[in-house]
Amino acid sequence: MLLILLTLTLIIWIAATIDAAIGFSKLDSLEKARDIETGALLSVIVAARNEEKHIQLSVQSQLVQTYQNVEWILVNDRSDDKTGSMMDELKEIDSRVKVIHLTSLPEGWLGKNHALFEGYQQASGSRILFTDADVMYSPGAFAKAVGYFEAHELDHMTAAPDLSAKPFWLKAFVAFFLFGFSYYKRPWLANNPKSKTGIGIGAFNMVTIDAYKKIGTHEQIKMRPDDDLQLGRKVKEAGLKQRMVTALKLIEVEWYPNLKEALAGLEKNTFAGLHYRISMVLFSIFGVFVSQVVPFFTIFSNTKAIAMLSAINLIFLASLYTMVTKKMTRFSPFLFFALPFTALLFIFSIIRASYLTFKRGGIIWRGTKYTLNELRKKNDL
Structure with a gap:
């Protein structure tokens, strides 16, 4: 199963890297x-x-x-x-x-x-x-x-x-947010x-x-x-x-100004970006974890095929990440080495935003509450 997942993610990263290279050139x-x-x-x-x-x-x-x-x-x-x-x-x-x-x-x-x-x-x-x-x-x-x-x-x-x-x-x-925004x-x-x-x-x-x-x-x-x-x-x-x-x-x-406020700020639009659907939340969590966290650990696998696939995944991940940081930010591409941790942090932000939206029955933005039913009803574009 792991071999299949790594193969699928590799295909995705190869396609995404080529797509981004062509896209950023324009x-x-x-x-x-x-x-x-x-x-x-x-x-x-x-x-x-x-x-x-x-x-x-x-x-x-x-x-x-x-x-x-x-x-x-x-x-x-x-x-x-x-x-x-x-x-x-x-x-x-x-x-x-x-x-x-x-x-x-x-x-x-x-x-x-x-x-x-x-x-x-x-x-x-x-x-x-x-x-x-x-x-x-x-x-x-x-x-x-x-x-x-x-x-x-x-x-x-x-x-x-x-x-x-x-x-x-x-x-x-x-940097991770812009990376994800770019390929998504x-x-x-x-x-x-x-x-x-x-x-x-x-x-x-x-x-x-x-x-x-x-x-x-x-x-x-x-x-x-x-x-x-x-x-x-x-x-x-x-x-x-x-x-x-x-x-x-x-x-x-x-x-x-800080990471805490960034996570709080994402409360208002993370779930909206996933169309207020639990299925999209679960798919996003699984996709980010498998494609952007797993290869950093499976590269140390004793199974040669898994380690090799992981390494190739990381090469294309690094290539895409470098392209994004150079075109969309003034940050160093070496922030790539923090990717598995920022990916986990992003997963946490998705879970947190979705949980708080359900717990509160909506979102609280700039001191005003908007109900989830109201948001879902009027956001079917």
Whole structure:
């Protein structure tokens, strides 16, 4: 049985490595795009709930962008810290900033999705940039993004930021997360017009107003915790032109300050990503364990065939992991040696998120509870 499993996983890793090599070769770096300093009005929408630690620095990094024609709609989503007052201060120092203060959440909406939708209703630009409240931008980021967007006549573009992390195990976990995301979601397919696979990243989702209306706005994904991913999916399914790029030197976000908060953050969308199905949870746990933990131990097997198959598995695993870390992160590929431990940690996060979702009867996100029945009912896309 072990020989069969190792053979099957080897076939999978060979295919995934070839697929990634071809796919990553088609991902452009936004740093290489030409700058455009003026053009169509860009409406930047930032939704924030209790983001007093980040909102001011994030928006200030945007206000100094070299691209000139920008407006900002900052949406305070029922914050009970200083987020709202900080937004008002930003409005006072720059006339391009608008602020919306929300005090209630309509039934059937997740808070962030509702806030982004409310921001869109106040937008005047022909293009919208949905971004998070903790994202930091280099001064030329908007100019290069708009330049690339126009040059390729896009309807939607998403950019992979530099996910910064300081503690070793957090860094290793981020690298593992991006590794799994890459082979599971195959984000490069966003750049293939023949594929229906779409992608969206919360740090940077730029979309034309016409495309956003065509996909039905956030009203169509109002109960999705993974709204950023689903926005990209909707765009691609509508047959619109989409591109994913990397922007590791232009856009930076600290995913989470520590491993504990990373695990807590994954509570909201891990089970959603598995479509709230126990069968998918069990399949994911089994698949990750067999393909990414077992070979590290069976390489020491006394059975020559098992040891050899394990070694070849690890070679292709390392090749794929190195490709992902070099293209999607600024981390060292030597974090590969932590892979079996981060894989086990990821399995723990899946079990934990699923258990807590059932125990609570739903998810708790930014202080608001959304029931499991409600999420399942409204997430059948």
